[in-house]
Every structure is written in C-alpha cells, then in structure tokens.
Amino acid sequence: MIRVESDVSGEWDSQGEWPLLADQAVRAAVAASRHHALADSGIAVEVSVKYGSDEEVRALNASYRGKDKPTNVLSFPMLDSALIGSLGSAAGGELLLGDVVLASGVCAREGSEKGVPTRSHAAHLIVHGALHLLGYDHETDEDRAEEMEAAERRALAELGIADPYLATEVRS
Template sequence: MILAESDVSEDWDSRTDWPELAKTCAAAAFAATPFARLADSSAPVEISVRFTGDDEVRALNRDYRGKDNPTNVLSFPMAEPELLDSVAEGDEIEILLGDLALAHGVCAREAEERGIAVRTHAAHLLVHGTLHLLGYDHETSEADAEAMEELERRALASLGIADPYQLTEAHS
C-alpha cells in the first residue's frame, strides 16, 4: 500500500488534487517495476512529496547537491533497493521510501515549453522522482538512462499520458 504524504504550497493551482496525483503517479511507477508487488501489499510504503516553489528547491539543490539553481524535481531516497527486495508478502514493516520536492516555477516553464499542462508534466516528474526513490538512475550510464525512460513511458502510458521524450524531441 502506497502512502503519499504531500505538502502543497500556494504556488500550485488549487484546482488540482496534487496529493492524489502524487499517490496515483507513485503507484504507476511501482507498477512499471519489479517492485509492483509492494504497491498491493499490506506493508505501508511511504513517500513524502513537497509541492513547493523554485526558491525552496534551489536551496535544497544547493545544500544537498552543490548546485545553486532550481531544478524540476529532487529525490531524497531513504530505503535501499535491497530492503525493498527483501520485503515478503505479509510483512508488516513500514518502508519510508523517501522524499520528493517539485519546483512550481521550473515545472510550469517546462510544461509551457513542451506545450503540455502543468499537471501532466508534474505527473511525469512524480513518476521520475519515484523511480529515483526505487533506486533507478539515469546519470550512471546511457543504458541506465534508457531503462529508466522506458519505465517512465510504461508508467505514464498506464495513466493515459503520452511519451514525454517524444514530446521533448518534437518541441526541441
């Protein structure tokens, strides 16, 4: 069972249920991976999501990654993938998977550049960030990047969202 605890700043449009989107996107990301069984298990898997502004994400990016600029999403994993592999059906262990922070301004600008809704781009970033929390990384090698992108495509397709990498190439 996936628990997505969310904190939403006033920057984010109140007409969207961002906490529900976070939970839905996290579940889709899980379903696209070998960890799918955890989404349906009785073991609670918790993700904390902060929908915030560029200033806060810039400070987090500077303090934790040494990069003094805002970015679209930051992931702070707390659980090792080996722990996730070892959870058996019926285990009652709570898994604190990690934290995500999304920057509204960056997300909105990127969505506008791609000609898509902020909600759609945020969904992609939530899937992307959740995959990072599950141990996937696109910066380690081209093969890892391609594998992670394929998982993103699969998760987003299950949500009715088009391939974001085709959109990026089409709008480049």
C-alpha cells in the first residue's frame, strides 16, 4: 500500500489538485521503478511531498547540500535504498521512504520555459524526487542516469505526460 502525505504552502495556487497529483506521481514512480512490488506488498509505504516556496527550498538546499539557491526539487531519503528490496517482502509494518520538496517559483518558471503546464512539470519533479527516494541516481554515472530517465519516462507516460527529456534536463 502506498500512502502519500502532502503539504501545500500558500505559494502554490489553491486549485486543490496538488495532493492528488502527488499521490498519482508517487504511485507512478513506484510502479515504474525496480521496486514496483512495494505497491502490492503488505507494507504501508509512505512518502511526504511538500509543495514549498523558493525560499524554503533555498534554505534546505543551503543546509543539506551547501548550495545557497533554490532548486526545483529536493529529496530526503529516510533509509538506505539497498534495504528497500528486503523490506518490501516483509508482511505488515511501515516503510517511510522519505520526503520530496518542490519550489513553487522554480517549478512554474521551468514549466513556462519548457512550454508545459506547471502541473505537468510538478508531476515530473515528484516522480524524479520519488525515484531518488527509491535509490535512483543520475549524478554518479551515465548508465545510472539513463536508468533513472527510463523509469521517469515510464512513470510519466502512465500519467499521460510527454517525455520531458526530448528537449531539456532536470536539475536537483
């Protein structure tokens, strides 16, 4: 069972769709990942998605990554991803994967620059962040980056969102 908790700051418009989008994007990311069995396991898998302000994300980025600027998405895993496979086969219990935090202004600006709706770009960023929680990485080598992008493409296709890598790259 996948459970997604959302926190939407005032920086995001109040259309009410953001928690549903977080739920759909996290579920698609898990389904497209090498840990897809988690969705049907006996474990409650939890991810928190924070729709934050640029300032919140800038402060987190400075504190945790030493980069004093906002970025589009940050991921904070709660456990070593190498343990996920063994935990996914256990019956019962709870698996806290971690937190994904998006920056409102950066997300809207990037979406506009790419010519995609903010909602679609936010979904991509949530998928990207959730895959980081699941142990995917695009910064260590080309093969791992390609594996992550392939998982993103599968998840986004499931959500009806076009391949974002045809024209641009995601920063995190």
